[in-house]
Amino acid sequence: xxxxxxxxxxxxxxxxxxxxxxxxxxxxxxxxxxxxxxxxxxxxxxxxxxxxxxxxxxxxxxxxxxxxxxxxxxxxxxxxxxxxxxxxxxxxxxxxxxxxxxxxxxxxxxxxxxxxxxxxxxxxxxxxxxxxxxxxxxxxxxxxxxxxxxxxxxxxxxxxxxxxxxxxxxxxxxxxxxxxxxxxxxxxxxxxxxxxxxxxxxxxxxxxxxxxxxxxxxxxxxxxxxxxxxxxxxxxxxxxxxxxxxxxxxxxxxxxxxxxxxxxxxxxxxxxxxxxxxxxxxxxxxxxxxxxxxxxxxxxxxxxxxxxxxxxxxxxxxxxxxxxxxxxxxxxxxxxxxxxxxxxxxxxxxxx
Numbered sequence: 001x002x003x004x005x006x007x008x009x010x011x012x013x014x015x016x017x018x019x020x021x022x023x024x025x026x027x028x029x030x031x032x033x034x035x036x037x038x039x040x041x042x043x044x045x046x047x048x049x050x051x052x053x054x055x056x057x058x059x060x061x062x063x064x065x066x067x068x069x070x071x072x073x074x075x076x077x078x079x080x081x082x083x084x085x086x087x088x089x090x091x092x093x094x095x096x097x098x099x100x101x102x103x104x105x106x107x108x109x110x111x112x113x114x115x116x117x118x119x120x121x122x123x124x125x126x127x128x129x130x131x132x133x134x135x136x137x138x139x140x141x142x143x144x145x146x147x148x149x150x151x152x153x154x155x156x157x158x159x160x161x162x163x164x165x166x167x168x169x170x171x172x173x174x175x176x177x178x179x180x181x182x183x184x185x186x187x188x189x190x191x192x193x194x195x196x197x198x199x200x201x202x203x204x205x206x207x208x209x210x211x212x213x214x215x216x217x218x219x220x221x222x223x224x225x226x227x228x229x230x231x232x233x234x235x236x237x238x239x240x241x242x243x244x245x246x247x248x249x250x251x252x253x254x255x256x257x258x259x260x261x262x263x264x265x266x267x268x269x270x271x272x273x274x275x276x277x278x279x280x281x282x283x284x285x286x287x288x289x290x291x292x293x294x295x296x297x298x299x300x301x302x303x304x305x306x307x308x309x310x311x312x313x314x315x316x317x318x319x320x321x322x323x324x325x326x327x328x329x330x331x332x333x334x335x336x337x338x339x340x341x342x343x344x345x346x347x348x349x350x351x352x
Contacts, residue, residue, distance in 0.1 A: 006191060011192075016229075043325050044311055046318040050252050050254065053326065055256075055257065055282010056282065058107055058338055061104070061107070062133075073276060077091055081131060081134065085125075099117070100116050101122075102115070102137045103135070105348060107132065110222065113130075123136065142262040145169075146260075150244060151255060152245075154255065154318055161245075164235060164236055165232065166232035171214050173214050174214075176209075176211035178208065179206055192226070223288070229288055229291040230292050231292035240266065240269060243272055255314045257285060258280075258287075258288070260279035263276075
């Protein structure tokens with residue numbers, strides 16, 4: 001009971017942990033106004049014509065990976081659900097994949113179903129329990145990760161970076177006496193992850209962490225998995241902006257996206273070295289730099305609305321060029337498919 005009370009207080013006084021609809025409810029009228037101006041509830045589908053639904057919902061990672069030059073992304077193999085797990089393992093061995101690996105659903109969200117696979121047994125278990133089509137991807141060893149929000153209007157020669165979020169993975173530093181569970185109790189971000197960790201990884205929580213050892217609890221740059229988001233937009237240099245713009249312009253019909261990038265050093269990234277794009281999000285992207293604990297909910301609302309207006313303008317411009325919006329029937333079907341996928345993702349999450 002005491003744990004539930006602490007979690008409630010943390011969520012209450014830190015807006016970054018509020019539910020999606022709690023954050024967005026006060027500004028939904030603005031979204032509705034944009035829909036009315038576009039004369040479509042699903043105008044966003046025209047924002048990124050090369051991605052299904054513009055990347056708002058239901059987009060396939062397989063489709064997106066095929067658009068990105070191979071040298072910019074980790075080695076990945078796609079598998080359909082129900083595949084023989086041994087076939088998965090054999091293909092990974094044939095392509096000389098090295099452990100650890102990452103398993104992720106082809107259509108996902110909020111880190112659900114994403115799992116680090118440390119050995120062949122982990123791969124077999126993941127493939128056996130997958131309830132959706134999935135990918136197995138080489139784990140990118142660069143320790144740093146950021147999210148870059150990029151947009152470009154169809155008639156622009158160059159795009160712009162509207163926000164950069166730095167990500168700190170959930171970790172604890174040991175003292176040789178306390179368990180990971182006890183150390184996580186000292187961190188509000190860690191406390192919020194405890195119920196799920198207790199359910200799925202109790203062996204990790206019981207581990208006594210050696211003095212000065214930094215134990216990584218979740219190797220994912222996902223806010224829902226305990227990562228801390230920091231607004232690093234001020235770190236954007238001219239060289240970095242030029243590099244990212246050059247990269248994005250190589251991808252056809254790519255206008256409103258957020259790239260999640262693992263990298264070694266910002267200087268190397270600006271030079272086009274030692275980085276890998278691990279995730280791409282389209283029209284449904286949030287400007288995740290808003291989740292910096294130093295930002296207020298008012299800052300978040302302002303940034304969300306600013307990006308909605310950019311999305312609206314890009315979609316309208318593409319629509320004038322002949323790219324269609326979703327029809328009402330297609331839009332409703334998209335949301336129904338999303339509900340179905342969401343159920344499968346939640347089931348896949350429980351099975352991992």
